[in-house]
Amino acid sequence: MFTPDPPDRQPRGVHAVVVAGIVTAIVVGLLYALVLAGHGARPASVAFVAVLVWALLATGAAVLLALRRRRLVATHERMRTELAAAYSREHDLRQDLAAALTDPVTGLPVRAVAEKSVIAATSQRQPWAIALADADGLKTVNDDGGHPAGDLYLAAIADRLTAAARAVAADALVARAGGDEFVILAPRTDSTVLADAIRAAFAAPSIGHRGASPRVSVGVAASDGSNLRYALAQADAAMYTAKQTGNQILVYEPGRDGVPRADGTRTPVRRRDLEPGRDIVLPTNGAGPLVRIVCSPDDAATIVNALWVAHGRWAAAEPAPAATREPQVPDQTIDATPTAEGFDRIRALAETERAKYADLAARVSATLDMARRQP
Numbered sequence: 387m388f389t390p391d392p393p394d395r396q397p398r399g400v401h402a403v404v405v406a407g408i409v410t411a412i413v414v415g416l417l418y419a420l421v422l423a424g425h426g427a428r429p430a431s432v433a434f435v436a437v438l439v440w441a442l443l444a445t446g447a448a449v450l451l452a453l454r455r456r457r458l459v460a461t462h463e464r465m466r467t468e469l470a471a472a473y474s475r476e477h478d479l480r481q482d483l484a485a486a487l488t489d490p491v492t493g494l495p496v497r498a499v500a501e502k503s504v505i506a507a508t509s510q511r512q513p514w515a516i517a518l519a520d521a522d523g524l525k526t527v528n529d530d531g532g533h534p535a536g537d538l539y540l541a542a543i544a545d546r547l548t549a550a551a552r553a554v555a556a557d558a559l560v561a562r563a564g565g566d567e568f569v570i571l572a573p574r575t576d577s578t579v580l581a582d583a584i585r586a587a588f589a590a591p592s593i594g595h596r597g598a599s600p601r602v603s604v605g606v607a608a609s610d611g612s613n614l615r616y617a618l619a620q621a622d623a624a625m626y627t628a629k630q631t632g633n634q635i636l637v638y639e640p641g642r643d644g645v646p647r648a649d650g651t652r653t654p655v656r657r658r659d660l661e662p663g664r665d666i667v668l669p670t671n672g673a674g675p676l677v678r679i680v681c682s683p684d685d686a687a688t689i690v691n692a693l694w695v696a697h698g699r700w701a702a703a704e705p706a707p708a709a710t711r712e713p714q715v716p717d718q719t720i721d722a723t724p725t726a727e728g729f730d731r732i733r734a735l736a737e738t739e740r741a742k743y744a745d746l747a748a749r750v751s752a753t754l755d756m757a758r759r760q761p
Contacts, residue, residue: 489562491537492544500561500569504614507571511611515554515575516618517584518625519547521566522601522633542592543600544568550587554580568602569618577608577637585635603628607638619650626652693747696739 487499507514521543528536544562551558551570558572572580584604592599605624609617623643628634636643646652 492541492562494544494548494568495559495561497561497563497569500559500563500571503559503561503571504618507573508611508614510573513574513576514609514611514614514617515570515572515577515580515606516609516614516621517570517572517580517604517606518563518618518621519543519568519570519584519602519604520625520629521568522603522629524566539600540566543602546587546590546600547584547602550580550583553583553587571614577606581606581635581637588635601633602635603633604635605638605643606636615650616646616648619646619652622646622650623652690747690750693743693750696743 487496488494489496521540524536524539527539540562544560547568547570548560551560551572554575555572558570558575561569561571563569570580570584581604584602584606588600588602603625605621605626605628607617607620607624620638620643623646624636624638627643628636644652
């Protein structure tokens with residue numbers, strides 16, 4: 387750190403000027419005395435003149451040195467003030483920069499730090515594991531306990547992700563990518579090892595934590611270091627699949643998650659699009675195209691139960707035989723009883739709806755059986 391010379395320590399140049407001034411005064415005085423002596427002046431007069439000249443020159447040099455010192459003191463004080471202000475400003479800027487690069491809720495670095503690390507890591511050409519985590523249930527926590535509860539929930543997730551990252555690599559980076567998403571960059575780490583560490587971190591019981599246990603959907607991908615940004619896109623595709631299936635931690639698989647485009651955007655083509663038989667598809671009876679149901683078997687079973695309930699309601703809606711219907715119409719009332727043709731139309735509608743729900747329930751049940759038999 388540069389520090390100006392204090393006032394009591396004059397630069398070497400100033401000392402040289404003082405010495406030169408004194409020597410010059412002595413020489414000039416002696417020369418003048420010699421001149422006087424050459425003109426027949428008495429020795430006492432010559433000596434007096436020499437001393438007088440030397441004294442005048444020395445006094446002038448002293449005055450000049452005093453002025454020089456005064457300027458040096460003023461310059462020194464001004465430089466000290468400016469340096470102190472500059473150091474204070476630098477300190478404030480460093481604090482502002484640190485605050486701007488730190489998420490106030492979780493204490494993690496922000497996305498800009500992760501982006502810079504991705505760029506720097508690409509030049510290192512070493513294996514990396516990358517994970518993208520999305521907080522599950524954050525909206526419910528915010529709705530039930532307010533946004534302060536949501537902040538505590540995000541902080542708990544950040545703590546567990548940090549513990550998982552530190553378990554696999556001491557120099558791993560955990561950052562909040564924005565909103566309810568987090569990113570982990572772990573050098574020299576296998577993607578499966580990172581996924582297992584995250585599972586272990588979130589399987590641990592909550593100690594001293596109030597509210598919902600933290601849950602995440604995570605996608606993990608591996609990179610040889612040549613293109614971490616593309617590996618990040620792969621982790622995003624796996625995380626999307628994990629989110630759709632619900633609270634999963636998945637290592638990227640191209641057949642299941644799709645292959646991101648060169649620019650990193652997610653492709654809509656996935657295994658369910660390439661292999662329709664893996665989804666729940668209603669068998670056609672020739673009346674129309676296949677109907678694809680993208681849901682879990684438990685959800686499909688719920689649909690079947692709902693269809694059978696609707697079938698039973700339509701069966702109960704069938705009117706009684708016309709022979710038993712002899713309405714007794716009091717005087718001065720309006721008879722709103724359907725006619726025989728009206729009852730026939732109601733019966734036909736009930737039979738149609740009942741048959742439709744029964745057929746749909748049977749088809750979905752058959753497809754569920756087929757899906758359960760598939761590997």
